Amino acid sequence: MKTMKNWLLTGLLFMIVSTVFSQGKITGTITDGSNSLPGANAVVKGSSDASSSDFDGKFSINTSVASGEIVISYLGYDSKTVKFSVSKGGTMNLGAIVLTSNSNQLDEIVVKSSVVDIAKDRKTPVAVSTIKATEIQAKLGTQEFPEILRNTPSVYATKGGGGYGDSRINIRGFDQKNIAVMINGMPINDMEGGTVYWSNWAGLSDVTSAMQVQRGLGSSKLAVSSVGGTINIVTKASDMKEGGSVSSGFGNANYLKVQGSYNTGKLANGLSASVLLSKTSGDGYINGTQFDATNYFVALGYATKNNKHDFQLTVTGSPQWHNQRSTVSTIETYQKYGSKDDPNTRYNADAGYLNGDEYNIRKNYYHKPVASLNWDYKINETTKLSSILYGSWGRGAGASATGGIGGLSYNSSAFLMPNGMVDYTKIQAWNSGQGQVNFNGANRTRTQIGGVYQNSSSTGRTGLGTTASPYVYNTTSGISQTSSINSHDWYGAIINLDKKLGKNLTLDFGVDARTYIGYHYTVVNDLLGGGEFFDNSMASLKPAGRHLTSTYPTDVQWNPFQKKEYDKIAFNSTGKVRWYGAFTQLEYSKDKLTAFVQGAVSQQGYKREDDFVYLPTDPLASTDYKNILGGNVKGGANYNLNEKNNVYVNAGYYSKQPFFNAVYPNNKSTVNPNLTNEKITGFEIGYGFRSRFFNATVNAYNTTWNDRYLKGNALPDSPGIIGNTTYTEYIGLNEVHSGVEVEMNSNITDKLKVNGMFSYGIWEYKGNATVNAYYQADNTPVPGYVGNIAYMDKVKVGDAAQLTASLGASYEVVTRVSVDANYNFNDKLYAGINPINFSSPDNKGSLQLPSYGTMDAGFSYKMLVGKNKDNSVNFRLNVNNVLDKTYIAESRTNTFADDNLPVSGTQPIGSKGTYASNGMLYNGVATTNQVFFGFGRTWNFTLRYDF
Known part of the structure; x- marks a missing residue:
């Protein structure tokens, strides 16, 4: 066993907090009618006197006023105002203060900034679900951050290859490039490609106050990519209640996590601070996916005594490395x-051994700190200015293999041990000329070039691969580990002015400006026994090329401002993106009716610099900015029929600019002549019911996505076309996503709570698309492959379950001892597709994968400790996939059970039979499909001390 069992932290943080002379003291206990609400806010209205409830729901405020009102608020509950009167030096106990659950609301007292577009229940007309910090802290365990959303309607989250932070999420059938992810109002989708790498944000689970999922176009005023929805993450603020926590957790696969945090609370001078540090490591559930990550969070706050100004400076990051499973078997x-x-x-x-030690050539290492300064200025009773200034500095890469040995890749059967692990020692022996490899029917030994064993990007295979002209293999090639660096510098600002025009009208308008520089190049990490790396990709040095011997470790760069110099290979380009946006919103709210209309416009400029593909004198070595205009308009209304029932409707239109790789396809600097904005039209209608014991929402939606840009794979090998020398693009690719969603929760008794959801989608391609094919070398069309038809009409959209359902319950067995369980079901799950396979009008569509369900369960116990029982020790056990269900989470291919097996030579099609007739099926799926299975049973245990 490793040192995993040394999981108890022994150190505590201590800070001295000054207090001010008070008029009197106000105390009370905040509950939801059955359980205490720890961390609830209690604020004396019109003053800076405030406190938060402890872990038993109790609070105490030293106030300098004799009488007034206290506003009680808590995430997910309606606020409550309570009057008080206290004599000088006296104490007034308000007793039990019961808040009413409002599961989709994040209170404005917690979220001060009008830049953070949080939907409010029975007011904002969008479909929304909210996950509170307590649920994330308790139930996330060893799961990935997006997986906590699995039990919300129309959400499908998988672990991808299974490496740390390699999970992905879909909402309403749209992948995360088309889901806007916001942290405290700041967009974090990559500005070049819209991607979100959760390994960079894994530490967010430690510092999140609440996470809200707005499905559909959402309520964000910015022109963001919320085609499928918006994920709003609200982090902790520095002015939380004074106190802290230390915790440690362990689980299967040598998972170990330790964490410590401390909050000063709001001091008399208006200052506040909050810090958190955690460390996570493990072997990974998937073979060869070891990982190590650190998470840090610092928040500094200042509020003036009159509460006109509030500043929050937040810095957070999660430097990490993790081995990956990138090959889909x-x-x-x-x-x-x-x-x-x-x-x-x-x-x-991808996993194997090198000289007796575990080794994986596929590795991700990255550090993406982000800093933001939020300033909220209450100009007067009707005007508020909210601003965010932010910066992000990403440093890191993904390591993989370059080259080949006689046309063989590193995980070809020639390099696999009997247990399927890669024999990297054998590759090293070949690279150094000390071993033999069997290819092209013979055992061969590597030869030198110019007296050295020279690695390069060459695979050692040439030719077309036909029977008449077989591949020609050579013995001069080798395999190296290289990294594709994808670093960036990103700065932005969002300013929003919120003005009440009267009792019922509020006008917002603001600006959104961003600038982004992405650095993209490749470096050599390990020659694996080779003597040098030959690179001939720099135009100015052709044909002589360069002979390189320098290698660079796959270590995390902690200092993001350090400028490192590298010998770069393969490619070296810089992508620059400029974003200028403006937005406005007019909201009407009176009695039972709330309505809004919203509009945003943005201009994105794309510039590409490349000194490898192009000579310095070539105009394409540095392009002008290609500016593209886009924006959106949307509106909606909510009407509360009575105190329990409400209905809403919303609609919107987006003109969404294409991503960087659509503007400059195939890493070249020629602007795509087929550029067009994607057009998204959305419509939604919903109904909500709220009562003390039962809440439910039902909604229906329809989203049309036209002119979707998709870059496809290379054309297959054929006479006249060499593999991996082409790429494809699809023009006129349209989709329609429609469906219904139901979400509900109920307090059956004071101790038993039940929640559930159901969603059913119909996500299909609409009409046919045109396929164009181009050569990678110069972006010129491939003869005969321009204007081909892809018959996509009615083909199901893949990679996400179109029917999802869940049912969960929690039960308090005795005081502060509870158990919970949740069953999640997924059906109508289709494989990912490549439109090039739909060249025939009688195609079979998308492959439907088997449905599956998994059960998660947990046990919690809180023990009150300390002289006044105001501290606690918390125990939590999570077991995910309790029944150890084996299931296919995703498939990259579409081979059907009744497809014929491939034939060769003159064999007639069908002569070998089908996959089904040959017994080549698993759970009804042809076994030649490339898939990722979901995880089996996993568990983790956490012990936390709150003080």
Whole structure:
């Protein structure tokens, strides 16, 4: 066993906090009618006197006023105002203050900034679900951050390859490039490609106060990519209640996490501070996916005594490295290293051994700190200015393999040990001329070039691969580990002016400006025994090229401002993006009716610099900015029929600019002649019911996505076309996503709570698309492959379950001892598709994968400690996939059970039979499909001391 068992932290943080002379003291206990509400806010209206409830729901405020009102608020509950009167030096106990649950609301007292677009229940007309900090802290465990959203309607989250932070999420069938992710009002989707890498944000789970998912176009005033929805993450503020916590957790696969945090609370001088530090490591559930991550969070706050100005400076980051599973194996491969009925779902075709130690050539290492300064200025009773200034500095890369040995990749069968692990020692022996490899029917030994064993990007294979002209193999190639660096500098500002025009009208308008520089190049990490790396990709040095011997470790760069110099290979380009936006919103609210109309416009400029592909004198070495205009308009209304029932409707239109790789396809600097904005039209209608014991929402939606840009894979090998020398683009690709969603929760008794959801989607392509193919070298069209038809009409959109449902319950067995369980079901899950496979009008569509359900369960116990019982020790046990269900989470291919097996030579099609007739099926799916299975049973235990 490793040092995992040394999981108890022994150190505590101590700080001295000054207090001011008070008129009197006000105390009370905040509950939801059955349980205490720890961390609730209590504020004396019109003053800076405030406190937060402890872990038993109790609070105490030293106030300098004799009488007034206290506003009680808590995430997910309606606020309550209570009057008080206290004599000088006296104490007034308000007793039990009961708040009413409002599951989708984040109170404005917690979220001060009008830049943070938080939907309010029975007011904002959008479909929304809110996950509170207590649920994230208790139930996330060893899961990925997006997975906490699995039990909200129309959300599908998977672990991808299974590496730390490699999970992905879909909302209403749209991937996370088309989901806006916001942290405290700041957009974090990559400005070049819209991507979100959760490994960079894994530490957010430690500092999140609440996370809100707005499905559909959402309520964000910015022109962001919220095609499928918006994920709003609100982090802790520095002015939380004084106190802190230390915790430690461990789980399967040597998972270990330790964490400490402390909050000063709001001091008499208006200052506040909050800090958190955590460390997480483990071997990973998937073979060869070891990881190590650190998370830090610092928040500094200042509020003036008259509460006109509030400043919050936040800095957070999560430097990490993790080994990956990037190769998508076939089902028959998982069966080969397990059994036919029990495939080895943990198998990783990238993992292996080098000189007796575990080694994985696929590795991600990254550090993306982000700093933001929020300033909220209450100009007067009707005007408020909210601003965010932010910066982000990403440093890191993804390591992989470059080159080949006689046309063989690093995880070809020639380099696999009997257990399926990669024999990197054998590759090293070949690279150094000390070993033999069998290819092209013979055992071969590597030869030198110019007296040295020279690695390069060459695979050692040439030719077209036809029977008449077989591949030609050579013995001069080798395999190296290289990293594709994807670093960036990102700065932005959002300013919003909120003006009440009268009793019922509020006008918002503001600006959104961003600038982004992305640095993209490749470096050599490990020659694996080779003597040098030959690179001939720099135009100014051709044909002589460069002979390089320098290598660079795959270490995390903690200092993001350090400028490192590298010998760069393969490519070196800089992508620059400028974003200028403006937005406005007019909201009407009176009695039962709330309505809004909203508009935003943005201009995105794209510039590409490249000194590898182009000579310095070539105008394409540095392009002008290609500016593209886009924006949106949307509106909606909510009407409260009575105190329990409400209805709402919303609609909107987006003109969404294409991503960087659509403007400059295939890493070249020629602007795509087929550029067009994507057009998204959304409509939604919903109904809500609220009561003390039961809450429910029902909504229906329709989203049309026209002119979607999609860059496809290379054309297959054929006479006249060499593999991996082309790429494809799809013009006129349209989708329609429609469906219904239901979400509900109920307090059956004071101790028993039940929640559930159901969603059913119909997500299909609409009409046919045009396929164009181009050569990678110069972006020129491939003869005969321009204007081909992809028959996509009615084909199901893949990669996300179109039917999801869940049912969960929690029960307090005795005081502060509870158990909970949740069952999640997924159906109508289709494989990811490549439109090039839909060249025939009678195609079979998308492959439907088997439905599956998983159960999670947990146990919690809180023990009150300390002289006044105001501290606590908390125990939490999570078990995910309790029943150890084996299931396919995603498939990259579309091979059907009744498809014919491939034939060769003169064999007639169908002569070998189908996959079904040959027994090549697993749970009804052809075993040649490339899939990722979901995780089996996992568990973790956490012990936390709150003080």
